[in-house]
Amino acid sequence: GAIVVAMEVAQDPQSQDLGCRALWSLAVVPSSRAAVARAGGSNALISALGRFCAGARDNVALGVVHSALGGMKPISADPVGRESLEALDAASVVVEAMRSFRRDDKTQSDGCTVMANLVVDSSTNRVSLAGTGEVEAILGAMAAHPGNEKVQKQACFALHNYAFSDVNLDTLREHEPTLTERLEEASRRFQEKCEAEVAFVLGRLRGGMGDNYAAPFSGEDGGGGQDGDLGLDFTEQDACSFLTNAVNDPSAPTSQKINTVTALMMDCMEWRGLLVAGLDAFVSFCQDGDREICDQMTSALGLAAVMTSMSVWSADTAIQEKGSRVLEGVACSSPGNRALLIESGGCQALLGVAEGHPGSERVQVAALRALQVLVGSGKALPSDEIRRVVKGLVSGSASRVVQRQGSEILRKMARENENGHLNWSSGGALGDDPAAQQSTSVCLAAS
Numbered sequence: 001g002a003i004v005v006a007m008e009v010a011q012d013p014q015s016q017d018l019g020c021r022a023l024w025s026l027a028v029v030p031s032s033r034a035a036v037a038r039a040g041g042s043n044a045l046i047s048a049l050g051r052f053c054a055g056a057r058d059n060v061a062l063g064v065v066h067s068a069l070g071g072m073k074p075i076s077a078d079p080v081g082r083e084s085l086e087a088l089d090a091a092s093v094v095v096e097a098m099r100s101f102r103r104d105d106k107t108q109s110d111g112c113t114v115m116a117n118l119v120v121d122s123s124t125n126r127v128s129l130a131g132t133g134e135v136e137a138i139l140g141a142m143a144a145h146p147g148n149e150k151v152q153k154q155a156c157f158a159l160h161n162y163a164f165s166d167v168n169l170d171t172l173r174e175h176e177p178t179l180t181e182r183l184e185e186a187s188r189r190f191q192e193k194c195e196a197e198v199a200f201v202l203g204r205l206r207g208g209m210g211d212n213y214a215a216p217f218s219g220e221d222g223g224g225g226q227d228g229d230l231g232l233d234f235t236e237q238d239a240c241s242f243l244t245n246a247v248n249d250p251s252a253p254t255s256q257k258i259n260t261v262t263a264l265m266m267d268c269m270e271w272r273g274l275l276v277a278g279l280d281a282f283v284s285f286c287q288d289g290d291r292e293i294c295d296q297m298t299s300a301l302g303l304a305a306v307m308t309s310m311s312v313w314s315a316d317t318a319i320q321e322k323g324s325r326v327l328e329g330v331a332c333s334s335p336g337n338r339a340l341l342i343e344s345g346g347c348q349a350l351l352g353v354a355e356g357h358p359g360s361e362r363v364q365v366a367a368l369r370a371l372q373v374l375v376g377s378g379k380a381l382p383s384d385e386i387r388r389v390v391k392g393l394v395s396g397s398a399s400r401v402v403q404r405q406g407s408e409i410l411r412k413m414a415r416e417n418e419n420g421h422l423n424w425s426s427g428g429a430l431g432d433d434p435a436a437q438q439s440t441s442v443c444l445a446a447s
Contacts, residue, residue, distance in 0.1 A: 001039045001040065001344060002303060002304040002346075003019050003026075003041070003044070003304040003307075003308060004019075004040040004043075004044045005340070005344045006019060006301045006303060006344070007019035007020075007044045007048070007301075007304075008044075009298075009340070010301060011051075013052065013060045013061070013063070013064055016064050017063050017064045017067050018263055018301045019048070019301055020045055020064065020067035020068045020071050021067045021070070021071070021266050021267055022266040022269075022301070022305070022308055023036055023041045023044065023045060023075075024067060024070045025268075025270075026041075026269065027041070027071055027075045027078075027081070033074055033075050033077070033081045034078055034081060036075060036081070037078065037080050037081040037085075038080065041071070041075065042072075042075060042084040042085050042088060043084075045071045046068075046072075046085070046090050046093050048064055048068045049065060049094070050093045050096070051064075052064040052065055052068070053065055053093075053097035054096070062104060062107070065097050065100075065101060066107065068097075069094070069107065069110035069111060070110065072090065072094070072110075072114045073110060073117070076090070076117035082117060082120075086118055090114070090118060091115055091131065091134055092133065094115055094118075095111075095131075095133045095134055095137045097111060098137040098141060099137065102141075103144060105145050105148045105150070108141035108145055108148075109141070109150045109154045110154075111137065112151070112154035112155045112157070112158045113154050113157070113158075115134055115137075115138065116154065116157045116158035116161050119158070119161045131171075132171060135162070135171060135174075135179075138155045139155075139175060139179065141154075142155045142186060146189070147189070149189075149190050152186040152189065152190050152193070152194055153193040155182075155186070156183065156198055156201070157197060159172070159183070163201045169205065172201075172205060173205060179205075180202065183198045183201055183202060186198060187199075236273055239268055242264070243261060243274065243277050243278060243281070244277065246261070247260075247261065247284075254296065257285070258282075258293075258296050258297055258302055261281045261302070261305075262297075262301050262305045264278060265309060266304075266305050266308075269308060269309060272316065272319070275313065276319060278309075279306065279323055279326060282302060282306060282326045282329075283322055286326060286329030290333065291334045291337075294329060294330045295333070295336075297330065298330065298337055303340065303344065304344075306323050306326045306327065307323070307344060307345070310323040310324075314352070314353075315356075317360045317362070317363050320356075320357060320367070321360070321363045321366045324350060324353055324363070324366035324370050325366050325369075327341060327349075327350065328370035328373060331346070331370055338373065342374060342381065346370075346374065347371065347374055347381055347385075347386065348382060348385070350367045350368075350370050351367075351385060353366075354368055354371070354389060354390075354393060355389050358396075361397075361401060364393065364397070365401055365402060365405055368393070368406055368409060369405065371386070371390075371409060372409050375409055383413065386409070387410065390406045390409050390410055391410065393406045394410070
């Protein structure tokens with residue numbers, strides 16, 4: 001949810017690219033795909049793809065297109081994800097991207113992969129109707145890249161899946177003799193990769209079930225293969241060294257450092273050491289609740305990177321503690337950033353951290369400190385859930401620090417109920433904000 005909200009706020013190419021890559025990184029994990037789709041990930045990817053294939057056809061736009069299609073590949077291989085993409089007419093947007101970047105082989109192969117997945121409902125083996133535009137886009141990819149094995153392979157996979165339905169055969173036949181010519185050429189050039197699918201499609205067009213009959217399939221790589229590579233060609237140690245050098249560069253502005261840390265975290269969610277280093281950097285950036293720096297973090301998808309790392313590594317105490325401290329700094333910086341944090345699910349995330357780590361005083365205290373800044377903001381909060389979790393911590397924890405921190409949150413909520421929400425100033429940093437001032441004793445205390 002945090003990534004989707006951040007992409008809605010930050011519409012610049014870099015933020016959209018980072019957001020798409022973050023969703024892609026999450027969706028590479030099969031168990032996460034449905035959750036990504038339900039949280040609005042499908043819509044965010046389609047929106048980014050549609051916007052940047054319709055504008056200037058430069059390398060900046062192409063980068064966003066690559067990342068958006070990359071994220072759609074694994075999501076479209078999941079039944080829930082596929083349904084969400086189909087409901088948003090994803091195929092037509094993919095077709096437009098393929099038309100806009102016809103000479104780019106990655107756009108063509110990834111576009112074919114997504115369409116191969118979209119046409120098949122793997123939970124029911126139902127095959128969707130093929131549109132003329134989809135078939136034209138696939139054949140266009142084959143014509144533009146006759147010597148590219150991956151483009152030809154993915155195109156043949158897509159046509160195989162379309163041909164499985166009798167209803168689609170009439171649409172395919174409308175493209176004869178070009179269709180047969182393209183298929184035969186692919187089979188001749190790349191026999192091992194394409195022959196079986198070509199034989200099936202040609203057999204279906206001629207009135208049978210097709211030679212080498214096989215049920216339709218879906219997968220990240222169009223044929224059940226894996227294609228989760230985000231294009232990284234360095235190790236975790238290399239990435240950590242790069243991050244450290246970037247953060248310690250005295251000549252680089254803080255905004256550049258934030259962008260570097262965000263990009264590395266978004267791309268490398270599987271690397272714990274890198275995430276810990278990135279969170280340490282973010283803690284140092286926002287330790288004083290500086291509004292300008294925290295605004296740069298939220299606009300550059302830094303907040304999304306932090307919350308995503310906490311979600312992916314929910315059992316890791318170091319990541320939960322450091323992430324909570326970053327969220328506290330962001331919350332302390334301004335009412336606008338508090339509102340964004342609440343809208344992004346920050347309260348629920350912090351409650352999950354506090355409740356999910358009963359054996360770690362440091363983690364619980366860090367989460368409660370951040371939560372205390374959010375309570376009384378005048379925004380829609382899950383008040384009942386906050387009371388339930390915090391009361392449980394106060395009564396069940398052996399730590400007096402946790403008890404004291406939780407009791408302060410409950411007192412603050414009680415004052416809010418008596419007086420209405422606390423009246424915070426609409427602008428200014430920590431010094432202008434009475435509610436944040438009330439929490440200065442807890443904001444980002446040194447660990």
